[in-house]
Amino acid sequence: MTLFIEQCLNGLQFGLLLFLLAAGLTLVFGIMDLVNLAHGSLYMLGAYFAATFAAWTGSFVLGAVLAILATLLVGMALEVIAMRRLYGRDHLDHVLGTFGLILFFDELVRLIWGPGGLSLPVPPWLDRSIEILPGIQYSAYRFAIIVVTLAVAAFLYVLVMRTRIGMLIRAGASNREMVGALGVNIKLLYTLVFGLGAALAGLAGMIQAPILTVQIGMGENILILAFVITVIGGIGSIRGAFVAALLVGFIDTLGRAFFPQILVELLGRQAGSTAAPALSSMMIYILMAVILVVKPQGLFAASSR
Amino acid sequence: MKPAFTFRHMVIAALIVGLALLPLYVALTGDRFMLTLFTRIVILAMAAVSLNLILGYGGMMSFGHAAYLGLGGYTTAILSFEGVHSGFVQWPAALAVSALFGLAVGALSLRTRGVYFIMITLAFAQMAYYLASGMARYGGDDGLSLEARSTFAGLMNLSNKTTFYYVCLVLLFASILLVWRLTNSRFGMVLQGVRSNETRMSAIGYPAFRYKLTGFVIAGTLCGLAGALIANHTDFVSPSMMFWTRSGDLIVMVVLGGMGTLFGPVFGALALLFLEQFLPHLISFIVRPFNPASAAKAGEYWQLVLGPLLLIIVLFARGGIDGLLAMLSDKLGRKVRP
Amino acid sequence: MSEPMLHVENLAKRFGGIVATDNLSLDVAQGELHAIIGPNGAGKTTLIAQLSGQLRADSGRIRFAGDDVTALLPHKRSLLGLARSFQITSLFLDLSVLDNVALAVQAHAGHSFHFWRNARKDEALRAPARAALERAGLADRADWPAASLSHGEHRQLELAMALAGQPRMLLLDEPMAGLGPEESARMVTMLRALKSELTILLVEHDMEAVFALADRITVLVYGRVIASGAPDDIRANAKVREAYLGETDKAGADHV
Numbered sequence: 003m004t005l006f007i008e009q010c011l012n013g014l015q016f017g018l019l020l021f022l023l024a025a026g027l028t029l030v031f032g033i034m035d036l037v038n039l040a041h042g043s044l045y046m047l048g049a050y051f052a053a054t055f056a057a058w059t060g061s062f063v064l065g066a067v068l069a070i071l072a073t074l075l076v077g078m079a080l081e082v083i084a085m086r087r088l089y090g091r092d093h094l095d096h097v098l099g100t101f102g103l104i105l106f107f108d109e110l111v112r113l114i115w116g117p118g119g120l121s122l123p124v125p126p127w128l129d130r131s132i133e134i135l136p137g138i139q140y141s142a143y144r145f146a147i148i149v150v151t152l153a154v155a156a157f158l159y160v161l162v163m164r165t166r167i168g169m170l171i172r173a174g175a176s177n178r179e180m181v182g183a184l185g186v187n188i189k190l191l192y193t194l195v196f197g198l199g200a201a202l203a204g205l206a207g208m209i210q211a212p213i214l215t216v217q218i219g220m221g222e223n224i225l226i227l228a229f230v231i232t233v234i235g236g237i238g239s240i241r242g243a244f245v246a247a248l249l250v251g252f253i254d255t256l257g258r259a260f261f262p263q264i265l266v267e268l269l270g271r272q273a274g275s276t277a278a279p280a281l282s283s284m285m286i287y288i289l290m291a292v293i294l295v296v297k298p299q300g301l302f303a304a305s306s307r
Numbered sequence: 308m309k310p311a312f313t314f315r316h317m318v319i320a321a322l323i324v325g326l327a328l329l330p331l332y333v334a335l336t337g338d339r340f341m342l343t344l345f346t347r348i349v350i351l352a353m354a355a356v357s358l359n360l361i362l363g364y365g366g367m368m369s370f371g372h373a374a375y376l377g378l379g380g381y382t383t384a385i386l387s388f389e390g391v392h393s394g395f396v397q398w399p400a401a402l403a404v405s406a407l408f409g410l411a412v413g414a415l416s417l418r419t420r421g422v423y424f425i426m427i428t429l430a431f432a433q434m435a436y437y438l439a440s441g442m443a444r445y446g447g448d449d450g451l452s453l454e455a456r457s458t459f460a461g462l463m464n465l466s467n468k469t470t471f472y473y474v475c476l477v478l479l480f481a482s483i484l485l486v487w488r489l490t491n492s493r494f495g496m497v498l499q500g501v502r503s504n505e506t507r508m509s510a511i512g513y514p515a516f517r518y519k520l521t522g523f524v525i526a527g528t529l530c531g532l533a534g535a536l537i538a539n540h541t542d543f544v545s546p547s548m549m550f551w552t553r554s555g556d557l558i559v560m561v562v563l564g565g566m567g568t569l570f571g572p573v574f575g576a577l578a579l580l581f582l583e584q585f586l587p588h589l590i591s592f593i594v595r596p597f598n599p600a601s602a603a604k605a606g607e608y609w610q611l612v613l614g615p616l617l618l619i620i621v622l623f624a625r626g627g628i629d630g631l632l633a634m635l636s637d638k639l640g641r642k643v644r645p
Numbered sequence: 646m647s648e649p650m651l652h653v654e655n656l657a658k659r660f661g662g663i664v665a666t667d668n669l670s671l672d673v674a675q676g677e678l679h680a681i682i683g684p685n686g687a688g689k690t691t692l693i694a695q696l697s698g699q700l701r702a703d704s705g706r707i708r709f710a711g712d713d714v715t716a717l718l719p720h721k722r723s724l725l726g727l728a729r730s731f732q733i734t735s736l737f738l739d740l741s742v743l744d745n746v747a748l749a750v751q752a753h754a755g756h757s758f759h760f761w762r763n764a765r766k767d768e769a770l771r772a773p774a775r776a777a778l779e780r781a782g783l784a785d786r787a788d789w790p791a792a793s794l795s796h797g798e799h800r801q802l803e804l805a806m807a808l809a810g811q812p813r814m815l816l817l818d819e820p821m822a823g824l825g826p827e828e829s830a831r832m833v834t835m836l837r838a839l840k841s842e843l844t845i846l847l848v849e850h851d852m853e854a855v856f857a858l859a860d861r862i863t864v865l866v867y868g869r870v871i872a873s874g875a876p877d878d879i880r881a882n883a884k885v886r887e888a889y890l891g892e893t894d895k896a897g898a899d900h901v
Contacts, residue, residue: 037425088621088622091621093368093421093422093425094362094368094558094562095621095625097425098618098620099617099618099621101555101617102613102616102618103615105610106611106613109608109609109614110611113611222550229426229429230426230430233423279447280437280440280441280442281441283441284434284441287430287431287434290426290430291427294415294416294418295415298420299423
C-alpha cells in the first residue's frame with residue numbers, strides 16, 4: 003500500500019513535469035500552428051543552465067531562477083531569429099527546420115559544456131524525506147516539484163483564462179485575423195508566447211536536472227512524450243494537455259512499477275518477465291493509438307486542424 | 308517545349324554511371340572505405356526512395372519510416388540468430404513483417420490528419436523501438452549481431468563487399484523503377500490527386516483511404532527490404548536504428564534531394580551522408596588559416612553548421628537538389644537556345 | 646409523364662438554430678435546365694451540398710433517376726451520374742490540366758488499383774479527357790499546369806471535370822461567379838450547348854444568364870421554395886419581385 007501511494011505520487015510528479023513541457027508545445031501549436039521539435043532542446047538548455055548557474059552562485063534557488071530567465075531569453079531570441087520565418091509554412095517545413103535546430107543545439111551544448119554531461123545536486127534542505135501522510139515518507143524534493151508545478155499550472159490557468167493577454171492567446175488560437183484587426187502587436191505576442199513556452203521547458207529541465215544526469219540528447223526522449231500528450235489532449239488545448247499529462251504520468255509510472263508483476267501473474271514467470279519491459283514502455287503509445295482511433299482530434303479538440 | 312535531354316538529365320546519368328563504376332574506382336585506388344560509405348548511401352537512398360513514394364507523391368507526412376529499417380533488419384537478424392540463414396527466407400520475411408506493420412499503422416493513423424498524423428506515425432515507430440529494446444533474448448538495448456550474412460544457395464556471396472554493393476545498387480535501381488511505374492500508373496495518379504486535393508478526390512468518387520493505405524504499405528515494405536540490407540551491411544541491428552531522429556534523417560534526405568522526384572532521394576542520401584562525412588574536414592580546412600591550433604577540433608562540431616543549413620534549405624530552397632538542377636537546366640537551356 | 650431525373654421530397658437541414666433547408670421539395674425533369682435563385686443565405690449552396698452528398702440532410706428524401714440516393718456518399722452519387730462543380734474552385738493545382746480531367750475520367754473507370762501501366766499514355770483515359778476539355782473550350786490548355794490558368798479557365802476546367810464522368814445530370818454551383826462579362830458570355834454559350842445533352846441544376850446569381858438559359862426557375866428564400874415555374878411566370882410573380890428581385894439585384898430587376 004505504501005509503495006502504491008508512493009508510486010502514485012511519483013506518477014503525479016512525472017505527469018505534472020510533462021505538463022510543463024506539453025503546455026509550451028501546445029501553446030505554440032495552437033497559436034502559431036508551429037510544430038516545434040526543438041522544444042526538447044530548450045528543456046535540455048534549462049537543465050544545463052540550472053547546473054551551471056547553481057554552481058556559479060552556490061545557490062540552488064538562484065541558479066534555478068537564472069536558468070528559467072536564461073531559457074526565456076534563448077526562446078525569445080530563437081523566435082525572432084528563426085521560428086517566425088516558419089509561421090504559415092507547412093508542417094513538413096516545421097519538422098525539418100526545427101530538426102535542424104536540434105542538431106544545432108546538441109552540438110552547441112557539446113561545444114560549450116563538453117560531451118561529459120553535468121550533475122546538479124539536490125540542495126541539502128530538500129535532500130531528505132518528509133512524512134506527508136501518517137506513516138508515509140516521501141522525498142522532499144519530489145514533493146517540492148509537485149507543489150511548484152501545481153502552482154505553475156494554476157498560474158497558467160489564470161493567465162490564459164483570466165487575463166487580457168490570455169484572452170489574446172485564446173483569440174489568437176481561434177482567430178488570427180481578429181487579433182490582428184484589434185491592433186494587437188501580433189509579432190510581440192508570438193515572441194512572448196514562444197518565450198513562455200521556452201521558459202516552461204527550461205523549468206522542466208531544471209527540475210529534472212537533480213533527478214537525471216544532465217546530458218546531450220536528454221530532450222529527445224521526453225519531447226516525444228510531450229508530443230504524445232499534446233496529441234492525446236487535443237492540439238492547442240491547455241486543459242487537454244493537463245489531463246493527458248497526468249494520464250501519461252500515472253500510466254507510465256504505475257505501469258513500470260506494477261505491470262511486470264501483473265504480467266508474471268497472468269503469463270507465468272518466464273513469458274511475463276520477458277514481455278514486461280517492452281510492453282510497459284509501449285503502454286503510452288498504445289494509449290495514444292487507442293485514443294486517436296476513438297477521437298482523431300484528441301480528448302479536448304480545441305479547433306479543427 | 309523543353310529540350311529532351313537537359314543538364315539535369317546529364318547529372319542523373321552521371322550519377323547512375325558513377326554509382327555503377329564505383330567499385331572500379333575502389334579497385335584502382337584501394338580505397339575500401341569509399342565502398343563501405345557508398346553501400347550505406349545506396350541502402351539509405353533506397354529507404355528514402357520508399358519514403359518519397361508516400362511523402363513526396365502521396366503527401367503523407369510519415370515521421371516513423373525508420374521503423375521499417377529496424378523491422379526489416381531485426382527480422383533478418385533474428386532469423387539468423389535462430390539458425391535460418393537463407394536470404395530466400397529472411398528477405399521475404401522482412402518484407403512481410405514490414406508490410407504487416409505498415410498495414411496496421413496505416414489503418415490506424417491514416418484516419419487522422421496533419422500534425423496528428425505526423426505524431427501518430429512517430430508514436431508507432433517509438434513502439435517498435437521500445438519493442439526491440441525490450442527483447443532481452445535478442446540483445447535488448449545492446450542490439451544483436453548477425454552471425455552470418457544472408458545466404459542465397461551459392462548464387463551470390465554477400466560477404467564479398469563488391470558483390471554486396473552491386474546487390475544493393477541493383478535493388479536501389481529496381482526501387483526507383485518501381486516508384487517510376489507506380490507514380491505514372493492509375494494508382495499513382497490517384498496518389499498524387501490525393502496529395503493535391505483529397506477533398507476533391509473523395510468528391511469525384513475515389514475512396515482515398517484505400518489508396519493511401521496501399522501506398523503506405525508499399526512504401527513500408529520497400530523500406531523493410533532496405534532494412535534487411537542494412538543489417539547485412541553492418542552485420543548488426545540495434546533499437547537505435549528505429550529512434551525517431553533516424554526517421555528525421557530520412558525525411559531530410561527526401562526533402563534535401565527534392566520531394567516527389569524520382570532521383571531526388573538518391574541525391575538527398577548522397578548529400579546528407581557526404582555532409583556527415585566530409586563537412587568536418589571542410590570546416591577544419593576553412594578554420595585552419597585563421598586558427599591552425601583548433602582547426603581539427605572545429606571540424607568535430609560540424610552539426611553546428613548542418614543544423615542551420617537545414618533550416619536555410621527549408622526556408623529558401625524547397626525544391627531541393629533536384630529543383631536546383633531543374634533550375635540550372637532551364638538557365639542553360641535558355642542560353643543555348645536564343 | 647416519365648419520372649423526373651431528380652426528385653427531392655421534404656428535405657430539411659438545420660445548423661444549430663438556423664434553418665438552412667426548410668421542408669424543400671423539388672422536381673427536375675429529364676433534359677431540363679433548372680435554375681435555383683435566391684438572395685444570399687437562401688440556402689442554395691447547402692442544397693447543392695445535400696444533393697451531391699457532401700452534407701447529410703436531417704430529413705427528407707432525394708431520388709436520382711429512379712434510385713433513392715438519400716443515404717449515398719458523394720462518390721457513389723457521382724458514379725450514378727450525378728456530378729457537381731464547386732463554387733470555390735477545387736482543382737488539383739499542381740497537376741496538369743489534362744491530368745485533372747483524366748483523374749475525373751479515371752474515377753468512373755472502375756477501381757484504380759493498376760500499378761504498372763502508364764496512365765498518362767492510356768488513351769482510355771486521355772481521349773475522353775481531351776474530349777471533355779474540348780467541350781469546355783480548354784483543348785489548347787491541356788498541358789498547362791492547372792495553377793497557371795486564369796480564373797475563368799479554372800471555371801471551365803471545373804466544368805470539364807464534371808463532364809468527364811459522362812454524367813446524366815450536372816449540379817453547377819455559381820459557374821459565373823467572379824467572371825468578367827466576356828468570360829460569362831462564353832460560359833453561357835457553353836452551357837447552352839450542353840443543355841441539349843444533359844439535365845442541369847444551376848445555382849447562379851447572374852440573372853441575365855439564368856433567364857437566358859433556364860427552362861424552369863425555382864426561387865429559394867430562407868431555405869424555402871417561394872416560387873417555381875417557367876422564367877416568364879417567375880418574372881411576373883409578385884412574391885418573387887417583393888422578396889428578392891426588386892430589392893437585391895438592381896440590374897437583374899431592370900432586366901426583368
